[in-house]
Amino acid sequence: MKRTEELFRTKKNILNIYVTAGFPKLNDTVPIVQELVKNGVSMIEIGMPFSDPLADGPTIQHSSEVAIENGITLALIFKQIEEIRKTVTIPILMMGYYNQILQYGDKAFFEKAKAVGVDGFIIPDLPLAIYQEKYKQILQHLDLDFIFLITPQTTDDRIRLIDNESSGFLYIVSSFAITGSKSDIQQNQLDYFEHINKLNLKNPKLIGFGISNKKTFDTACKHAEGAIIGSAFIKALSKNNDLEGSVKAFVQSVI
Amino acid sequence: MNYKGNEQGFYGEFGGAFIPEMLYHNTNELKENYLQIINSKVFKKEFKDLLKEYVGRPTPLYYAKRLSKKYNTNIFLKREDLNHTGAHKINNTIGQILVAKQMGKQRIIAETGAGQHGVATATVCALMGLECIVYMGEVDIKRQAPNVARMKMLGAEVRPAISGSKTLKDATNEAIRDWIANPVDTYYLIGSVVGPHPYPDMVARFQSIISKEMLSQLQEKTGRDYPDKIIACVGGGSNAAGAFYHYLDNTKVELIAVEADGLGVATGKTAATTQVGSEGIIHGSKTLLMQNSEGQITEPYSISAGLDYPGVGPLHAHLFKTGRGKFIGATDKEALDAAFELTLLEGIIPALESAHALAVLKKITCKPDENIVVNLSGRGDKDMETYINRMD
Ligand SMILES: Cc1ncc(COP(=O)(O)O)c(C=O)c1O
Numbered sequence: 284m285k286r287t288e289e290l291f292r293t294k295k296n297i298l299n300i301y302v303t304a305g306f307p308k309l310n311d312t313v314p315i316v317q318e319l320v321k322n323g324v325s326m327i328e329i330g331m332p333f334s335d336p337l338a339d340g341p342t343i344q345h346s347s348e349v350a351i352e353n354g355i356t357l358a359l360i361f362k363q364i365e366e367i368r369k370t371v372t373i374p375i376l377m378m379g380y381y382n383q384i385l386q387y388g389d390k391a392f393f394e395k396a397k398a399v400g401v402d403g404f405i406i407p408d409l410p411l412a413i414y415q416e417k418y419k420q421i422l423q424h425l426d427l428d429f430i431f432l433i434t435p436q437t438t439d440d441r442i443r444l445i446d447n448e449s450s451g452f453l454y455i456v457s458s459f460a461i462t463g464s465k466s467d468i469q470q471n472q473l474d475y476f477e478h479i480n481k482l483n484l485k486n487p488k489l490i491g492f493g494i495s496n497k498k499t500f501d502t503a504c505k506h507a508e509g510a511i512i513g514s515a516f517i518k519a520l521s522k523n524n525d526l527e528g529s530v531k532a533f534v535q536s537v538i
Numbered sequence: 539m540n541y542k543g544n545e546q547g548f549y550g551e552f553g554g555a556f557i558p559e560m561l562y563h564n565t566n567e568l569k570e571n572y573l574q575i576i577n578s579k580v581f582k583k584e585f586k587d588l589l590k591e592y593v594g595r596p597t598p599l600y601y602a603k604r605l606s607k608k609y610n611t612n613i614f615l616k617r618e619d620l621n622h623t624g625a626h627k628i629n630n631t632i633g634q635i636l637v638a639k640q641m642g643k644q645r646i647i648a649e650t651g652a653g654q655h656g657v658a659t660a661t662v663c664a665l666m667g668l669e670c671i672v673y674m675g676e677v678d679i680k681r682q683a684p685n686v687a688r689m690k691m692l693g694a695e696v697r698p699a700i701s702g703s704k705t706l707k708d709a710t711n712e713a714i715r716d717w718i719a720n721p722v723d724t725y726y727l728i729g730s731v732v733g734p735h736p737y738p739d740m741v742a743r744f745q746s747i748i749s750k751e752m753l754s755q756l757q758e759k760t761g762r763d764y765p766d767k768i769i770a771c772v773g774g775g776s777n778a779a780g781a782f783y784h785y786l787d788n789t790k791v792e793l794i795a796v797e798a799d800g801l802g803v804a805t806g807k808t809a810a811t812t813q814v815g816s817e818g819i820i821h822g823s824k825t826l827l828m829q830n831s832e833g834q835i836t837e838p839y840s841i842s843a844g845l846d847y848p849g850v851g852p853l854h855a856h857l858f859k860t861g862r863g864k865f866i867g868a869t870d871k872e873a874l875d876a877a878f879e880l881t882l883l884e885g886i887i888p889a890l891e892s893a894h895a896l897a898v899l900k901k902i903t904c905k906p907d908e909n910i911v912v913n914l915s916g917r918g919d920k921d922m923e924t925y926i927n928r929m930d
Contacts, residue, residue: 334702334834335820337714338558344701356832381556382819386833407558408819436563436721445559456560459722461715 286374286402287428287451290325291487297509298500298538299326299489300516301378303346304363305355306332307520312363315520318527320371322534327371328405328511331360331379338407340463342514346521357387361399368400376430376451378405393421403428403451411448419448432456435475439482446484455479455490455507463514464493468502476506500537512537539860541786542742543853547735550859553852555734557822560718564726565822567641569736575640576633576743588632589747592665593622595629597748599755599911604883611904614756614765615886615914616748616781625889625916626745626777627658627729633744634727635662643725645669649713651678651706651773652843652891653685654916655729660694670694673712675705678843685920703837706847710821730774731851734822738779738851745780752911753784760909767904769794770913771895772865773809773844775851777915782863792864794902795854796895798840799867809838810867811850812858820849826858841870841924842890844916868897874928876900877918889916890924 290297300319304312316327332347332355339347364375377396384392384406396404404427409418414429422429428451433442435458446453457472458464479488490503491511503510519533520526547553555565575581589595597617606613618626638646646668650656656672663670672689676698679686689696702708710733717726731738731745749768757763764785770778772795785791800808808814815826820835828836828848838848850858857863868876877893880886888896892915904910918925 334836335707335711337711337822338560338718340715341701348702351834380819380833382829382835383833385818386816386829386831407560408556408822410554410556410562413554413556432559434560434563437559441562459560460719461560464719 285426285428286372290374291452291508294325295508296504296538297325297489298323299328299509299511300324301328301330301511301513303330303332303343303350303517304360305350305353306346306517307349309353309355311526313366314526315530316367316371318530319534320373322531323538324373324534325509326374326376328376328378329360329364331357331377331383333380333383336380338461340461340514342463342517346517357383357392361395364401365399374402375400376403376405376428377401381406381409389418390421393425393427397425397427401427403430405430405454407432411445415448430454433479435459442479442482442484446486449486452487452489452508453484454511455488457490457493460492462492466493468493468499473506480506497537539862541853541856541862543739547739549852549856552823552825552855553735553738554824555822556819556824557734558718560721561714561734564717564721565734565736571641572637572736572740575637576740581636581640584636585633589629593628593632594620595747596751596755597621599752599759601759602884605880608883609899609904610906612909613899614759614909614911616752616911618748618777618913618915619886619888619892619917623658623661624919625654625658626748626780627655628661629747629780630729630741630744630776631655631658631662631727634740635666635668638668638725638727639666641725643723645671645720645724646727647671647673647713647716647724648727648729649673649706649709650729651675651709651846652920653678653682653689654844654920656694656696657685657688657692659727659729660689660692663694664692671716672696673699673709673716675699675703675709677704678706678709682843682920705837707835714821730776731779731853732774732821732823732849738823738853741776742779742783742853745776746783748777748780748913749782749784752781756909764788764791765911766908767792767794767902767910768913769796769895769898769910771796771845771891771915772850772854773847773891774849775854777913779851779853781911781913786862793857793862794898795857795863795865796898797865797867798842798845798873798894799869800839800841802869803867807839809840809845809847811848812865813867815849823852825849825852825855842873842894844889844891845894866898866901868894872897872900877925886914887918887925888914889918890921892916
């Protein structure tokens with residue numbers, strides 16, 4: 284059974300943490316992920332730093348710039364994941380942009396990811412139509428998940444189409460926003476989460492964008508199988524030099 | 539060969555819409571509506587009237603006698619510099635503002651590099667009474683102070699892009715992020731034939747007025763409705779797309795696209811995308827772009843802010859790959875020389891961007907009986923500081 288499938292079958296209130304690879308220091312990725320797992324995080328998203336991350340807000344943009352400056356490469360990210368996999372058994376996803384994958388070589392990228400123990404991908408600018416035409420078969424063949432986003436503007440018909448093509452889970456974008464936009468969750472967002480629940484989709488759902496603390500995480504868990512935190516975690520990492528201490532403090536403040 | 543792109547916005551293998559789901563609704567809304575709007579009678583009349591009465595079209599196709607003599611051929615200048623606001627950019631902003639109005643949008647956002655597109659956008663927003671926000675790289679805000687002042691006087695808010703290299707590419711990223719955060723009331727008014735489908739096609743259609751006028755002007759002046767060569771500079775590629783448009787399928791016309799070599803392609807300080815770039819995705823479009831082996835988009839360099847973009851529109855990537863377009867570069871120095879040459883021979887101070895197009899007259903062979911059109915995309919007022927420094 285896939286790691287993601289196993290996770291959603293056995294666990295509730297899933298916390299998925301986004302980690303920019305190569306940030307704050309080039310080789311911090313492995314200890315950060317190990318510490319996250321030790322403190323009860325259920326899933327990890329490894330961010331592949333990109334020069335022009337269109338869907339990301341200032342915090343993730345900045346961490347990406349620092350990581351690129353530090354010398355992060357896809358080859359190094361694969362090495363780091365390989366190292367992480369020696370001890371970590373929870374699902375690991377890679378999140379990045381399509382251009383990076385094209386330059387690496389798309390087929391080679393997916394095969395390498397599989398080989399080092401990646402479970403799936405979030406590639407926001409790889410559109411559904413291109414996925415269906417070019418990548419669906421190879422990802423199914425490799426037994427890897429491809430996670431699509433759903434936004435408050437996605438129509439019901441399109442949500443069903445996306446649900447049908449997705450595996451792993453659906454990424455519910457909580458509002459009209461890029462990552463890192465922070466405020467409390469409003470009533471209209473709750474209505475939108477509930478509307479999606481009524482569609483009886485086949486995939487589990489994680490809510491992301493704007494989830495930043497215990498309060499917003501708990502709310503998300505009432506309306507979905509869990510949530511994804513990115514910018515708030517990256518900000519916490521930037522605060523001091525005690526890496527493990529900051530990871531532990533952050534996770535404990537949320538769950 | 540089809541050079542105008544298919545329904546999904548693909549020019550051969552280039553183009554398309556590589557956008558996050560958060561932009562699917564916005565771009566789809568535009569895709570579903572733009573052709574119907576721009577083909578409607580109401581739109582056509584309003585567009586035509588504004589281009590005539592407000593922009594000052596048609597622009598002359600001027601036979602440059604002394605320049606022709608110097609190069610021993612027949613050179614015509616398509617005078618886009620005589621448009622209101624001083625460049626071809628306004629052909630596009632007039633068209634898109636009418637589309638935005640038809641779609642009921644209240645808030646207009648745009649990106650700008652040199653500030654020419656920002657000024658043209660702020661201008662049409664003032665004309666229509668719409669809110670205008672222009673994203674501009676922090677570095678460019680410092681380099682292009684007069685255009686920043688013009689935009690502000692026109693009532694626009696200029697927001698600095700402080701990410702990445704703080705130039706045009708980053709201003710475009712910020713505009714796209716704004717659009718993601720404000721998908722309902724906001725219209726993104728892109729300044730060139732770049733970005734996700736349907737922008738490259740829509741902008742090319744609005745700029746195609748340039749070659750449409752050339753058809754009848756050349757007929758009248760030369761007895762033939764086509765020239766032997768058309769030369770235009772390429773930043774994103776909108777003035778070139780407009781100048782080539784009605785001649786894309788006429789293979790008797792040689793289409794010459796001029797990129798900014800900067801300090802020279804070999805130095806790495808360049809914006810000559812087709813020479814140093816490779817295939818990939820930038821701003822939602824599959825095209826040629828400048829990048830490293832990791833797919834990180836690299837910084838271009840040119841003395842001309844309007845050509846300082848690390849990609850080209852998908853139409854141009856297709857023209858390059860198929861060989862339909864001939865791509866030539868001009869360095870900073872060659873462009874400066876050409877600007878001074880035109881000024882002294884014809885009494886026209888060109889924009890630095892347009893000067894790159896003029897510079898290739900030295901690099902190509904023209905026969906005495908040939909007719910060459912150079913698209914003079916803009917005037918040089920905005921570049922006076924650079925020209926003054928050069929005179930000192
Ligand atoms: C006068 C002028 N020409 C050319 C350009 C380059 O843009 P494009 O390649 O879209 O025509 C600009 C851009 O600012 C410009 O101001």
